[in-house]
Amino acid sequence: MTMSLTFSQLFMGALTIGLGTFRGTESYLSFYYETQVGHANHAASKLGADHARAANSNANNNVISSSIMGPRFAVEADNITMDVNAAIACPQWHDPHMQKICAEYMANKPRALAKLLWVRAKQEFLWGTLGKLSSTIDKVTSINALDQVRSGLGGAGDGNVRIRAEDPSMTKDIWAGDSTPTSCSLAQKDALGSEMPGHAFPLLMENLLQGLPQALVATLPQAICGAPSGGGSSSPLKLPQIPSISKDTAKQCGELEDRMYTRMHLPRPGGQDDESQQPTFSSEVAKYVKCSVRSPEKTQRGFGRHTDYSYMDSKSGQITSCTFDREKCESDKLESNTASYLHNIGLPASFSESKLGGTTRAPTDSDWNHADSMRACAYSSAEVNGTIVNISNAVRTVMSFGQSSSSNTLRERHEYQACAKWYFPDGAESEFASVTHDQQPFVAAWKYAMVAGRNGGSL
Numbered sequence: 001m002t003m004s005l006t007f008s009q010l011f012m013g014a015l016t017i018g019l020g021t022f023r024g025t026e027s028y029l030s031f032y033y034e035t036q037v038g039h040a041n042h043a044a045s046k047l048g049a050d051h052a053r054a055a056n057s058n059a060n061n062n063v064i065s066s067s068i069m070g071p072r073f074a075v076e077a078d079n080i081t082m083d084v085n086a087a088i089a090c091p092q093w094h095d096p097h098m099q100k101i102c103a104e105y106m107a108n109k110p111r112a113l114a115k116l117l118w119v120r121a122k123q124e125f126l127w128g129t130l131g132k133l134s135s136t137i138d139k140v141t142s143i144n145a146l147d148q149v150r151s152g153l154g155g156a157g158d159g160n161v162r163i164r165a166e167d168p169s170m171t172k173d174i175w176a177g178d179s180t181p182t183s184c185s186l187a188q189k190d191a192l193g194s195e196m197p198g199h200a201f202p203l204l205m206e207n208l209l210q211g212l213p214q215a216l217v218a219t220l221p222q223a224i225c226g227a228p229s230g231g232g233s234s235s236p237l238k239l240p241q242i243p244s245i246s247k248d249t250a251k252q253c254g255e256l257e258d259r260m261y262t263r264m265h266l267p268r269p270g271g272q273d274d275e276s277q278q279p280t281f282s283s284e285v286a287k288y289v290k291c292s293v294r295s296p297e298k299t300q301r302g303f304g305r306h307t308d309y310s311y312m313d314s315k316s317g318q319i320t321s322c323t324f325d326r327e328k329c330e331s332d333k334l335e336s337n338t339a340s341y342l343h344n345i346g347l348p349a350s351f352s353e354s355k356l357g358g359t360t361r362a363p364t365d366s367d368w369n370h371a372d373s374m375r376a377c378a379y380s381s382a383e384v385n386g387t388i389v390n391i392s393n394a395v396r397t398v399m400s401f402g403q404s405s406s407s408n409t410l411r412e413r414h415e416y417q418a419c420a421k422w423y424f425p426d427g428a429e430s431e432f433a434s435v436t437h438d439q440q441p442f443v444a445a446w447k448y449a450m451v452a453g454r455n456g457g458s459l
Contacts, residue, residue, distance in 0.1 A: 036161070036380045040418035041450065043149045043163050043378030048420025048448030050145045051169070051376065054137045055422055055446035058175055061130035062183060062360040062442045068123045069187030069225070074196035075119045076224070077216035079112050080345060082200065084242055085208050104205035112200060124357030131358030135176060138169035142376070149378075160382045167376040174373045177362030182438045184225035191217050215241045223347055225356065237342070238334040245337045252337075253288075253329040260285050260324050279322075288329045291322040362441040369423045375451065377419040422448040 086105040092098035146165055153161050168174055191197060198213035207213075216239070221227040223237050240246050263279045281289055294310075310321040365371035424440045425432050425447055432445050 036382060036416040037418070039149075039153070039161055039163060039380035040378050040416045043146065043165065043380065044376065044418040044420040045448070045450060046145045046149055047142065047165060047167060047376040047378060048422055048450070050141045051138060051374075051420075052422040052446045052448040054141045055175075055424075056444040057137060058134040058361055059441055059444045059446065061134045062179060063444075065127050065130050065358075065360045066183045066187045066442065067190075068119070068126050069184055069221075070191035070194070071196060072119045072123045073188060073191045073217045073220045073224070074194075074199060074213070075112075075116050076220055076347065077197050077213040078200040079116050080216055080242075081198070081207060081209065081212045082109060082112055082205065083345065084212065084244070085205065087244055088208055101206050101208070108200075108204040112204065124355065127356050127358035127360070129358075131361060134361040135173050138174055142167045142170050162381050163378060165376060165378045168373040169376075172364070172373070174364050175361045176364040177366075177441075179360045179362040179438065179441050180225050180356065181221075181227035182362075182442070183360040184221040184227035186439070186442065188217060188221045188227070209241070209243070212241050215239075220347075223342055237338050238331075239338045239341065240334055242338075242341060245334065245341050248337050249330050249333040252333045253326055256285050256288060256329060257324040257326065260289055260322070264322065288325045289322055290325055291320050293318050293320050360441070362438075369426065374423060375419055375421040377417055379415040379417050381415040419451045420448055421451050422446055 082105055086102060086109075089095075089098040089105070090102040142165065146163065149163055153163065192214060197217045198207065201207035201213075219237060219239060240249070260281060263281055263285070310319055362368075363371065363374065365373050368374055423446065424435075424443070425445055426435060426437075426440065427433060432440075432443060435443050435445075
């Protein structure tokens, strides 16, 4: 009897020790799980925070790039205005006042031109340097963030942990969008609201065309950057404020209208000078001629600057009246003359010809606050201590009275995931809610947040 109790007590004691040991393994495994989740959270938050800092750095790069465009617009406008003034004043050799303006132009143009070349070079250098930096900073951010997390684990004696990340910036440029039109529009507003346009006057020479620098700054963003003037849709660039452009336009359209009138009154074949034959126009003239058949009682004469823009077909008796579309002609010629003028002074006539040195950056995906490219996930994994695995298997065998086989579950390497995103705080309650979508890459307010991540493995 005594011996039986002793064996019973021994069995219960062993069972108690086994259960205690098993509880110890459970405590270890709970700590293991929380540790891996913590490592994943730490890595993801580090990635998210550093990407948000990179986004703010990109926003600052955009602001710096925009800040140089305003002075460039102003200096470009001043140089053009000086040239226009000289074109007006210098031919008037009989007018002493105009000759004084011409002399001032000759004396000051080299200095103004040097300033123009400097601001162009500075703008192209900044846009090229900062634009390239903005396109690569996120990749560097990912590498540095993971290196810091991994080195921290080694310093804490937890070198067994393996950290990896799925970060879109490692495989593509997440800031490859082009925000140049917005950048130039913002610079235009700054320039027009300042004293920059026309600053060379009256410091260097008298301005014969007041308001021309401001008018040029209002259109230069379209010429240099392709940005729509006044925030509207892009349209062909026209500068009627430049006297030579306006004069050439009026002269060309006048000549075309004269050619139309001449064709209307040329002698007809056979020597008959009647109006029974339909006139023919060259292709250059024909695109501005509008003809319509009218009844005799409704026929109007005296279209345009000339009279008798009509003819009658002797066979049908129909009267056809023709008009010259001066408005369309001047619109077309104004565009082509503006392009020629800009080429002559070294400016691009269209955005495709522009040389800005680079671009200001926006996120690649248009809906960036909800894009997967602005989200990174970190994964943490580590081997379970071998002693704990052996104890767990031994306890399982005892508790099952030898019926349970060893398990390899704890020997498998499990991953635990956490994700973070970076975003612009444009929610309805945000202080930045009024910032338009296209201007968000110019505001340093980017933040990050942890988001729900899929658990990559569990015990």
